[in-house]
Amino acid sequence: xxxxxxxxxxxxxxxxxxxxxxxxxxxxxxxxxxxxxxxxxxxxxxxxxxxxxxxxxxxxxxxxxxxxxxxxxxxxxxxxxxxxxxxxxxxxxxxxxxxxxx
Amino acid sequence: xxxxxxxxxxxxxxxxxxxxxxxxxxxxxxxxxxxxxxxxxxxxxxxxxxxxxxxxxxxxxxxxxxxxxxxxxxxxxxxxxxxxxxxxxxxxxxxxxxxxxxxxxxxxxxxxxxxxxxxxxxxxxxxxxxxxxxxxxxxxxxxxxxxxxxxxxxxxxxxxxxxxxxxxxxxxxxxxxxxxxxxxxxxxxxxxxxxxxxxxxxxxxxxxxxxxxxxxxxxxxxxxxxxxxxxxxxxxxxxxxxxxxxxxxxxxxxxxxxxxxxxxxxxxxxxxxxxxxxxxxxxxxxxxxxxxxxxxxxxxxxxxxxxxxxxxxxxxxxxxxxxxxxxxxxxxxxxxxxxxxxxxxxxxxxxxxxxxxxxxxxxxxxxxxxxxxxxxxxxxxxxxxxxxxxxxxxxxxxxxxxxxxxxxxxxxxxxxxxxxxxxxxxxxxxxxxxxxxxxxxxxxxxxxxxxxxxxxxxxxxxxxxxxxxxxxxxxxxxxxxxxxxxxxxxxxxxxxxxxxxxxxxx
Ligand SMILES: [Zn+2]
Numbered sequence: 001x002x003x004x005x006x007x008x009x010x011x012x013x014x015x016x017x018x019x020x021x022x023x024x025x026x027x028x029x030x031x032x033x034x035x036x037x038x039x040x041x042x043x044x045x046x047x048x049x050x051x052x053x054x055x056x057x058x059x060x061x062x063x064x065x066x067x068x069x070x071x072x073x074x075x076x077x078x079x080x081x082x083x084x085x086x087x088x089x090x091x092x093x094x095x096x097x098x099x100x101x102x
Numbered sequence: 103x104x105x106x107x108x109x110x111x112x113x114x115x116x117x118x119x120x121x122x123x124x125x126x127x128x129x130x131x132x133x134x135x136x137x138x139x140x141x142x143x144x145x146x147x148x149x150x151x152x153x154x155x156x157x158x159x160x161x162x163x164x165x166x167x168x169x170x171x172x173x174x175x176x177x178x179x180x181x182x183x184x185x186x187x188x189x190x191x192x193x194x195x196x197x198x199x200x201x202x203x204x205x206x207x208x209x210x211x212x213x214x215x216x217x218x219x220x221x222x223x224x225x226x227x228x229x230x231x232x233x234x235x236x237x238x239x240x241x242x243x244x245x246x247x248x249x250x251x252x253x254x255x256x257x258x259x260x261x262x263x264x265x266x267x268x269x270x271x272x273x274x275x276x277x278x279x280x281x282x283x284x285x286x287x288x289x290x291x292x293x294x295x296x297x298x299x300x301x302x303x304x305x306x307x308x309x310x311x312x313x314x315x316x317x318x319x320x321x322x323x324x325x326x327x328x329x330x331x332x333x334x335x336x337x338x339x340x341x342x343x344x345x346x347x348x349x350x351x352x353x354x355x356x357x358x359x360x361x362x363x364x365x366x367x368x369x370x371x372x373x374x375x376x377x378x379x380x381x382x383x384x385x386x387x388x389x390x391x392x393x394x395x396x397x398x399x400x401x402x403x404x405x406x407x408x409x410x411x412x413x414x415x416x417x418x419x420x421x422x423x424x425x426x427x428x429x430x431x432x433x434x435x436x437x438x439x440x441x442x443x444x445x446x447x448x449x450x451x452x453x454x455x456x457x458x459x460x461x462x463x464x465x466x467x468x469x470x471x472x473x474x475x476x477x478x479x480x481x482x483x484x485x486x487x488x489x490x491x492x493x494x495x496x497x498x499x500x501x502x503x504x505x506x507x508x509x510x511x512x513x514x515x516x517x518x519x520x521x522x523x524x525x526x527x528x529x530x531x532x533x534x535x536x537x538x539x540x541x542x543x544x545x546x547x548x549x550x551x552x553x554x555x556x557x558x559x560x561x562x563x564x565x566x567x568x569x570x571x572x573x574x575x576x577x578x579x580x581x582x583x584x585x586x587x588x589x590x591x592x593x594x595x596x597x598x599x600x601x602x603x604x605x606x607x608x
Contacts, residue, residue: 015386017201054194054391061396066131066173069138071157081156081261084163091152092258095203098250 004033117317117355119348120325121277124312125290126268127300128246129177134160134265135245136168136211141266142301152260160265162206167394174267175218175398177299178243179408181269182219184293184415185238191400193218195243195392200385203259204248212270214389217242224273224293225417226285227435236286237274244268275314275325280344284337287311288439291337292416295441304335311340316361317351326351327361331375334368336484343368347375419444427451427465436473442486447472450497457502467501475518491525492518499528507588508532536586543595546579546587550595553579565600572596 002008009029013020020028072080078091087094134141137159143150159166182189196214219241226234248264250257271290277283291309294300301308316328331347334340346368351361366375414422416438423434438444447468454464472487480487500517503509509517509532520531553575554561564571572593579592 015199015388055393055396057396059396060399061170063170063172063175063398064133064138066133066171067138068132068140070155071139073154077154078151079154079156081158081161082153089256089258091154092251092260093153093203095257095259097255098203098252098257 004029004036008032116320117348117352118278118320119280119344120275120316120318120328121280121283121344122275122314123273123277123283123286124314125271125273125287126246126310126312127181127271127294127302128308129174129267129269129299130301130308131171131173131177131267133171133173135171135174135243135267136160136265139265143262143306144301150262153262155262156264160206161261162208162264168211168392170395170398171267174243175400176408177267177297178218178241178269179400179405180297180299180412181271181294182222182241183405183409183412184297185219185222185224185241185271185290187219187222187238187241189400189405190216190218190220191402191405192216193243193398193400195395195398196389197392198244198387198389200387202247202250203257204250204261204264206248206261206264210245210247211392211395212244212389213242224286224289226282226289228282228285231431234276234282236276236282239272239274241269241271244270280341280348283313283344284341287337287340289416292439292441296413296415296419298413304337307335310335313340313344313347315344315347315351317348317355326355327363329361329363329375330365332365332367332378338484339368339370342370342373343375346373350375416441416444423465427469428462429465429469433469433473436477437469440486442488443472443477443480446487446494446497450494450501453494453498454501457498464501467504468497471497471501471514471518475515476522479518479522490522492522493525496521496528503528503532507591510585510588512585536584543591546583546591546595549579549582549587550592550599553582554599561600 006025006029009025009032010020012032013025013028074080074083082088082091082093085093128141131141133139134155137157139157139160140150140155159168179189181187193213194216195211197209198212198214199209201208217240220239222238222241224236224238226236228234244267246263246266246268248259248261250259273286277286291302294309295302303309310333312333313331314328315331316326318324318326329347329351331340331343334343347366354361362377365378367378368375420431420434420438423429423437424431429437436443437447450468450472451461451464454468455461476487476492480490483490496518500509500514503517504511504514513532516535517528517531520526520535521528526534557575557578560571560574564575575596576589576593579596580587580589583592
C-alpha cells in the first residue's frame, strides 16, 4: 500500500510531463486521494478463483494478412504523413534537441 | 591480449561472471506489426526515403487503432517452438510508457506478464567442445521505435522503423564467460535465420543484443550488482565488451568499491565500455494491458500446424551431416553455424553427385574446402558466404581439379584466394597463374631422371635403406617442376625407378 501525498502527485505529473503549480499540486493530491479511496473499495471483494479480466468483451482480436498497403503520397512522392507535422526538415520530423540540456 | 590473460587468472581463482542476454530480432515480415506499412528493407538495398513508410497508425495519430499482423504471431511461435518453449494460447499486449521522440504514441506496445513463449532453452558448444544448456526465459512480441538523428540544436525523427515487428528473446543469467555469451548469440542467430523469420544482419540492426553482466565470488549464490551493455553490433564486439566489463567490475570490487547499476555502451575503437548518461529517475514504465487490442486467442491446432512447417534446424542439420555424410563434428559445426554456408555446402555436394560422384566422396573435400581457407576468409572479413565473390562452381571446380590431379593443395589455396578477390573462374585462374599440376608421366619421368643424376649420394643412401631420403628427392623434383608436379605421382615414379634399378642390380 502506498500513501497519496504531494510528492506522489509531483512524480506522476513529471512522468506525464505536466507542469503543476503548487496550488494545483494541492488540488490534485486531494482529488487523487479520493479516487484511490474509492477504488480501494474493491479490495473488500473476494476474488479468489476469479480470472483476471483485461477486456470487458469475450472477443478474439482480429488479425490482418501480411500485405503492404502504402499510405497516400503527395505529388512529389512524399508521404502525406509529413503534411500534419508542425516542423519538417529533410523529410524528417524536427523536434527539440534530445541530447543536450538534460 | 594481456586482458584475456588477466581475465583467465582472475576468473579461475576468485570471481565468476554472470551474464544474461536480451536479443531484439526484427521479424522479416513484409508489413509492420500493427499497420500495413512496408516494414522490411532488404539487406544491401539503398535505404528507403525518410518517413516514406509511415501512416497515421505507426506515426501515433489520435483515434487510430492497431490491427495485429498474423505473420508476426506465426513467426514468434516458430521462434518459440525451435527453442523448446511453451506457447501461450491466450496473449495480451501491454503498454510500456515512456517519452522519447522516436516513440510517437508515448508508449510501446509490447507484452509484459504473459509473453507468447516461455521456458525454452538452447544448447551451446563452447570451444572446448563442452555442451551447455542456456535457458530461454521468454520470447515476446513488440514494436520497434523510429530513429533519431541528433544535431546540435535539434533532432530529426524518421518513423520508417516505428512499428516494425520485433521479438525480444530473454535468456536466463546462465552464461559464465564472454565466450559462452558469443556461442549463445551465434546459436540463436543461426536458429532465427534457419527459420527464415529474421534477416539477421547485425550491422543493419536486424539482430541487436543487450547484455546484463555482474560478477560474484566463485560459488556465491546471490548475484552482484549488474551493468547493462546496450546495442553492440557484432558477435565479436559483444565478446570483447563483456571481457572488458568483467575485468572492469573485478577491478572495481578488488579496489574496495562497488559496481554501480548502470547502462553502458561499448566503444569499439578504444575497446572499452563507457557509462551512458544515467537518468536521475529509475525507469518507471507503468505497464498496463493495451486497451486497444483484445486478447489474442490461439488454438493448439494452429500451433501444431506451425510446428509441421519448421525447417531442419542447425542442430538437426549438424547431426545429419555427421551421420549421413561422414563429416567430423568440427566440420559439421562450422558448416551449420550459418544457414548460408550450410546451403552452399549442400548445393556444391549436390552438383558433384550429379556429375557422378559418390556423396561421401564429395562431402569430405567440399567440407575441407569450406571449413579451412574459406572459413578463415569469411571470419577475417566478418561476412556471410553469399556476400563474397565465391560461387558454388568455384568449389565444385577446385575439388574436381584436385581429384583429377590437376591442382596441388597449395595450388588450390592460391585459386581460392584469387577467386575470393576477383570471382574469376577456376580454369581461368589455373591457366593464367600457371597452376596446372603436371601429372603427365613423360614430363615427370624426365624430371625424376634429372634429380637421380644430380643427387647420386642421396640415391645411394636411399638404396642402402635410408628411406626417409625419398622425401628430399621428391622435394627437389617439386622444385624442379616449379611446384607444378603432382607429388604423389613423383613419389610413385621414384619408387618405381628405384625398384627397377634394385631389381636390375641384384
Ligand atoms: Zn504505418
